[in-house]
Amino acid sequence: MGEIVLAAKCTHVPTMLMSEQPGRLHGTRQPAIDGHLEIARRAKALGADTVVICDTHWVVNAGYHINANHRFKGLFTSNEFPQFIQDLAYEYQGNAALGDLIAKKAMEKDVFTLSHQVDSLELEYGTLVPMRFMSREADFKVVSIAAWCTVHSYDTSRKIGEAIREAIEESDSKVLLVASGSLSHKIWSNDEYEANNGTFTISSDFNRQMDLHVLEMWKQGDIATFIKMLPEYAEKCSGEGLMHDTVMLLGALGWDKYTGKGEIVTPYFPSSGTGQVNVIFPVQP
DSSP: OOEEEEEEEEOOOTHHHHTTSSSTTTTTTHHHHHHHHHHHHHHHHTTOOEEEEEEEEEEESSSEEEEOOSEEEEEEOOSSOTTTSOSEEEEEEBOHHHHHHHHHHHHHTTOOEEEEOOTTOOOOHHHHHHHHHHTTTSOOEEEEEEEEESSOOHHHHHHHHHHHHHHHHHSSOEEEEEEEOOSSOOOOOTTTTGGGTGGGOBSOHHHHHHHHHHHHHHHHTOHHHHHHHHHHHHHHTTOGGGGHHHHHHHHHHTGGGOOOOOEEEEEEEEETBEEEEEEEEOOOO
């Protein structure tokens, strides 16, 4: 029988890649990289063989979609930031059976979901950035689930989370479940970016204070209260992908019945106006 062995909310900022390259950003995102490595180490120690990533950089406009190919290989250049992520080579094994089973479980909940094995359907960088670092610790398989959901309800995204857990427990996979996205996500305007040292600052102190409040709630295990405020928080603080990744993760963990206490493994940091963090959530029965 399979299980989710560990769950995490993770940053995927492109500056993590640039932090390992020569130049002015060299070394600046090492705490975020170290957080990914620590999450992967713990997951490996718990027997994880697959990473399921809810990716807020994969935008979908109808239905829910899972990239469940048998194998992923390619060169990725971001169409959003081609100067930041360019010719990023990747090669990972997939877990097609698990992706298909997640879609089946979601369909049984009347949530239209498709699982794809299409070689030309590439991974997005909300998946590729975490895998870049986590794969250094273990040869994880990967399944990517679209979590930039433009016309979807939180209720159906919660059901996707439930389907993820049910499918995993019916499989033979040990899984690290990752919600890949920021907290607040109001990027600096192009005109303001340089004047405000945008790479290392947040665009709204209101957003920063709300992010810190949310992290305190997670640390205290007050997930039920966070869920009540999540829709307004995501709207007012421009949560990345409206935070459907986080909804999926909490749906898999038990939703408002979940009382686990989040462990911050990378302290909160601003990036290009947004609020970023790496947090581990222990899995409860």
